[in-house]
Amino acid sequence: MQSLKPSFRSLPRRFRILMVRVGVSNFVFNMNPYNSIYVLALGASATQLGLLTSIGTGVSAAFSVLTGWISDRWDRKTMFLIGAALGILVPTIYLLAPSMVWLIPAFILYGVSDGILQPPWSALYANSVKNENRGAFYGIANFFTLMPTLFAGLVGGAIVASSGGLNAEGIRPVYLAQASLLIFSFLFVLRFLEREDKPRAPFDFSVKNMVEDYRRIMRNRGVRSWVLMKSLGSVSIGLADPFWMLYAAVVHKASAMTMAYMVTVRTVTNIVLSPIAGKYVDRFGRKKMIISGRGVMYLATIVFIIFGGEPYLLLAWVLMGVNDATGIAWSAKEVELVDEEDRSKITALSHASFNSLAVPASILGGFLWDSVSPIAPFLIMMIIDGGIRMQVIHKFVPESNNSSKHEPAHETL
Template identity: 25%
Template sequence: MSVPKRRSGSLIILMINMFIAMVGMGLIIPILPKYVTEFGVTGQAMGFLVAAFGVTQFLFSPIAGELSDKYGRKLLIVSGMGLFMVSQLLFGVATEMWMLYLSRLLGGMSAALMTPPMMAYVADITTEEKRGKGLGLLMASMTLGVVIGPGIGGFLADYGIRVPFYCAAALAGISTIVSLLFLPESLSAEERARARSSMQKRDNLLRQLVASTKAPYFMLLVLVFALSFGLQNFEAIFGLYVDVKHGFTPKDISLMITLGALIGVICQAVLIERLLHRFGEKKVLLSMFILSGVSMIAMLFVSNYFLIFVVSMLFFVATSIVRPAINTLLSKMAGNEQGFVAGMNNAYMSLGNIIGPSIAGILFDVHIQIPYAFGAVILFISAAIFAVSGKKSSHSSSAQQAKHSQTS
């Protein structure tokens, strides 16, 4: 009887850790425009600041998974939470721009150290029948943290612009201690020793990326990149855009992003299965990519708070529905390469998270309107290429079927 209780307790600790980390990552969004004005930075610097997180997350994620196999899940999870605490505290006490960059780099590293071991931990403590439920609960805590993080940040900013970071650091510190004291290791000493003694080497990330370009599902990976690029392009300079153009406060920004993202998550949960069943993954992908591009264009022309909220909500709904549609189609095309495809999915998403905000910040300094126009163009081009490639593949499969029927 004690084993199920211990397992459920471990899952709760993991969910709390994930929630705290995602809240800490999200609360920066509405605060950043006001916060960085103290440092006199430009849109370019702000874009790079957002992208810095993705750089170390991209570089360290493959390493973290392997280290957790060799030295245990708990060590990586506790180290990741501790590093996250340091990153949030550093952001709060920063007096120089390099301190903000260092904080974001450490934050990305902490996310890389935590997330793969947490998912592996759930796989360790659940049966195949219960694994989907366990991972679903972990992802739910991630989504909840992402959605309400900006709202918490905007609320706490009323007590001081640096207060949200101190609160996030304090929560991360408590979570680190709780994990250290009460989270048991899920891998046995024998399994860890076996992993350390294994001489098998995995292909490096660059070789994996090159291999993915030759796969039949490569176009879907391009869409993963385009989606992440568009989403980060939209979010990275959203606060700065509405602050400069419309004079919105951190609370205005946090309310808009939180409600928009929450509605997007609800629509994803309620509509995605019905949409995929009725229209299929390809039609849903195309329509939602077009809707997200149209929303970015519309953002350039709306001026009052309500209309900006409606447009941003439409964007969040479209992008929320696109991701599971891509993942479903990728899973169907992956065959026996599920692990490789999952890794490439994460790699292309990380690249979009790095490049999207970087380019948005650079273009913002050229002209305030250009980032959203450019992001919309990327989404439209991606949708067009996908539509053309889909027609070609359907024509080739029809030709092969006709040829097969003639020979038979």
């Protein structure tokens, strides 16, 4: 821990404040791996779950393109707070929902909130550190922001176990805890986060200006390939995403506490490895770490879908934690494709492209689960992610050069 102190103290105040918000958000997310089970308990089928998920991701994609551009031209803190305020309403609706129909506005609001706050948050975070040590600083940040989540899964599991188990009434109190924590993080950011200097470009809303800005960004070397790669994310990672814990519960008969332990061991692995992964990201490059992490994730998926029993589920989630630690490389590579003033926009492009096929992907995921096999979403995920997305990164996305300037595109893709 002593070796981390100087680097932590050297982080800008804005970065540390954002770390608090990230830590709370991570805790909120990790304390509730039961969301899919809750939706089904309120009467939805797996296909309807996929459709509801697609609604949220589709709305998020649409909003992010607009709000990413506004964030770079206007005020990132204000945009961030608008998105965070809307996000508080999501667990509140889940808490009060008597049936599946009530969840439709929750999924829509989640999409709006996510689309608004992700671009400014990414830019605020990235612009606080320099390219050459971004991996190391992100690794240190992950160490501290993930630490509060160490017991998040256990807290969520204990709430569910003491409230009636894996059913709607047992899971419902978790949403009250989530809403309370999100209110705290909103007030904290509102009070302590300082506003940035005014953006370089004057804010003058115009669809023409927005289109021209995005066209300019797409001319940066590697951006088009990155956007293409991210667009396939929803038919790979996103397709399988709603079904991990559902598979554990339905196929492997995992209990609420087993799933809580899974979340915990994954988080511990990520916490322990993040500072090391951050240094490796700076030393060996973003691309190598991205591709290596994915190989570990595919191994984890194979263990997860084939072997039953708590030890194997925990092993699979430890391996998932190894892959999670390499997420630093994804975050660093993406923002380094453009200059500082464009980082909300590159996040918006990435976010929108990932969710561009969300509607058909989510419907396909539900269909595969209901009509083909519960294993099918995970197999399709590995084929598309490993066979196409990683190949695009390897062949067409340049390695970061730690420079503040970016070359125009010379891509054949």
